[in-house]
Amino acid sequence: MSGEPTSGVSKDSKPPPLSSYQRRLLIFLSVASFFEGYDFFALTQILPNLRADLQVDIAGGGRLVGFINVGTILAFILARKADRWGRKPVLTATIVGYTIFTFLSGLAPNVYVFAVLQLVARVFLIAEWATSMVIAAEEFPANGRGTVLGVVSAATGLGAIVCAGVVPLLLKTAYGWRSVYFVSIVPLVIVAFARSGLKETARFSEQATARAARAEESLFSIWGTFHKKRVLQLALIWFLTYVCTQNAVTFWKEFAVAERGLSDAQVGSAVKLSALASMPLAFAAGKLLDVVGRKIGATLIYASTILGVIGAYTAHGMTALTVSLIFAVLGVNTVLTVLNAFTTELFPTRYRGSAFAWSNNLIGRIGYCASPVAVGALVPRFGWGTTMAATTAFPLLALALIWLTLPETRGRELEETAQL
Numbered sequence: 001m002s003g004e005p006t007s008g009v010s011k012d013s014k015p016p017p018l019s020s021y022q023r024r025l026l027i028f029l030s031v032a033s034f035f036e037g038y039d040f041f042a043l044t045q046i047l048p049n050l051r052a053d054l055q056v057d058i059a060g061g062g063r064l065v066g067f068i069n070v071g072t073i074l075a076f077i078l079a080r081k082a083d084r085w086g087r088k089p090v091l092t093a094t095i096v097g098y099t100i101f102t103f104l105s106g107l108a109p110n111v112y113v114f115a116v117l118q119l120v121a122r123v124f125l126i127a128e129w130a131t132s133m134v135i136a137a138e139e140f141p142a143n144g145r146g147t148v149l150g151v152v153s154a155a156t157g158l159g160a161i162v163c164a165g166v167v168p169l170l171l172k173t174a175y176g177w178r179s180v181y182f183v184s185i186v187p188l189v190i191v192a193f194a195r196s197g198l199k200e201t202a203r204f205s206e207q208a209t210a211r212a213a214r215a216e217e218s219l220f221s222i223w224g225t226f227h228k229k230r231v232l233q234l235a236l237i238w239f240l241t242y243v244c245t246q247n248a249v250t251f252w253k254e255f256a257v258a259e260r261g262l263s264d265a266q267v268g269s270a271v272k273l274s275a276l277a278s279m280p281l282a283f284a285a286g287k288l289l290d291v292v293g294r295k296i297g298a299t300l301i302y303a304s305t306i307l308g309v310i311g312a313y314t315a316h317g318m319t320a321l322t323v324s325l326i327f328a329v330l331g332v333n334t335v336l337t338v339l340n341a342f343t344t345e346l347f348p349t350r351y352r353g354s355a356f357a358w359s360n361n362l363i364g365r366i367g368y369c370a371s372p373v374a375v376g377a378l379v380p381r382f383g384w385g386t387t388m389a390a391t392t393a394f395p396l397l398a399l400a401l402i403w404l405t406l407p408e409t410r411g412r413e414l415e416e417t418a419q420l
Helices: 020-054 058-083 087-105 111-139 142-170 176-182 185-197 202-206 208-212 228-250 252-260 264-292 294-314 318-345 349-382 384-390 393-405
Strands: none
Touching (some): 020 142, 020 176, 020 252, 020 264, 058 087, 111 142, 111 202, 111 318, 111 349, 142 264, 228 294, 228 318, 228 349, 252 264, 252 318, 264 294, 294 384, 294 393, 318 393, 349 384
16 A cells, blocks of 8 residues: 555565556646646737736736736635645545536636636646645555656646647637637646546545544644754745746746747747757656656756756857756646655654645745746846846756755655655
8 A cells, every 4th residue: 555654665666567547647647737837828929919918017917927926825725725625626626626627717808807817727737736646645655656756747748739830820829829728728728627526535544433533634734843944945946946937937928029039930849849849857856856866866956957047148159048948847737846855754644644734835935926026127127138038047046945954755655755
């Protein structure tokens, strides 16, 4: 059973083959993650077109992104419910909610309605993503956990590829940028067929008696435990990382069009090529963490992020820009694999959902929400290139904190890593 501690297993032993249910679960979680990637890239690809259509200036675009991203903080409310209601019902509800509000975003009559609808969609989307990571951590063997988290996270990049490929075509339709959101009905259809086979995680089910014996815990329960220090450490790491990664891809089209004179088609080609080229490496990121460890893997992945973003916003010429963007996209996708691993592995089952919600959805996402507003305010004075290249100082600090504050968790069962 996945919930049984096996701390005596060698870190380098080969993980057992996945059961038929685990294989189906991996596909289901990857599909859910796929649409997180699609939604993330959708806004980045349509932002200049949306601004022009709805008469929003550059600073207003930054405020729009910042406001929509507040939904990632509010997702905290839903994400922490996974520790009380269960992983399965929260995952199902969040996917349905995301689908409905994303579809409605395409019908928005003005920028204000669009912002509110997208904010609510982000609440469901990010709660779904957080719950998917918790399920992935709890239902797969320790020696292959990083690989599984990597595959699920990499599916986000696959969603980005599809988005990058279809957005230039959808922008040419009669509905323009709105059509990008109309296709969101697809995940609801998939969920309708796939959710019937989804089970509650073994670790969560094993604690049913203990949960029934106590009233629903306070929102602040985890702060009365020794885990509070770890929550703060991971929250700061998430915050610093998001200041760069949230904006790196979101505003690249704005930069490429305004400061390098690229067309919609050229930007779409560059983003699509970058996503395609980085995809094999993104899927291998989880395996990398299982082989070399979380910390060394984090160093390589953060280096790709930092160098890629600097190049993507300072290079000249399509080749140099695209090569840099490949490393930037790879980094933006795979830092999530690193932080998902640490955040799900360093807390017990009782608090795993709450810990993820506090460190990522609530505190960490402040950087996710505030940084686009700051970037939008600084760009008119310093330009896209200088402003965005400067944000790479933040993930560098995050990497330093990983080495200084977090333990290595490779190959250890969750019951063991939760006590480190």
